[in-house]
Amino acid sequence: MLFLVDYENVGKDGLRGCEYLDGQDHMIVFYSDNRKNAERRSLDHISTSGCRFEVCKLCKTGKNALDFYIASRLGELIGGGYEGRSVIVSNDSGFGAVRDYWAKRSARRRMICLAANIEDGIVGGNEDNERTKYLRRQREMLSIGGYYSAYAEKMRIRAVLEKLFAGTEYEARMDEIQNLIEGKEKTSKIIYLSSLHLFGRKQGLEIYNKMKACDEL
DSSP states (O other), X not given: OEEEEEHHHHGGGGGXXXXXXXXXXXXXXXXXXXXXXXXXXXXXXXXXXXXXXXXXXXXXXXXXXXXXXXXXXXXXXXXXTOOSOEEEEOSOGGGHHHHHIIIIISSSOOOEEEESSHHHHHHHHTOSSHHHHHHHHHXXXXXXXXXXXXXXXXXXXXXXXXXXXXXXXXXXXXXXXXHHHOSTTOOHHHHHHHHHHHHOHHHHHHHHHHHHHOTTO
């Protein structure tokens, strides 16, 4: 994806999600003396992501000058053969005209997204890849009470398992053992087979039998 960041407009909030950039992305940050500093962590994420990274500083101030820079650079890249999705990161609604032009008036329709930050742009770009799916899942709204109930149950199970396997050779493998029994689809048969697969027949059977005999699980 191509990201054109109106940094003068969005500031550091516009770089939210830069840790999800990768080698397939092209990032251009447009800035001016009015807003020329960014957090080190954001710049480090961008520079180590493997993406193509550019900056463009405003040469001469003027009304909407940086907006014209962004629109011009986008046209330059598309005219040079770029055919992927593009994201203009800005809170300036005026960029809707740029989006509409490429969507309706160009010979070949282009997808231009407007977003307040990089993360919103990735999600709005709606690419069919693991990055987009992961971010959609991370942004899912959950019931705080429901989430806490599941958390409390997980902590209860952990305490039971630690007591059950205290002093055994399995103490250091609590995460793996707990993963065997967590989840709605974990039937006794699945737990049994998973235990044997993970720990081997002898140890897997021992672990399964211990858990099966425990009234608290």
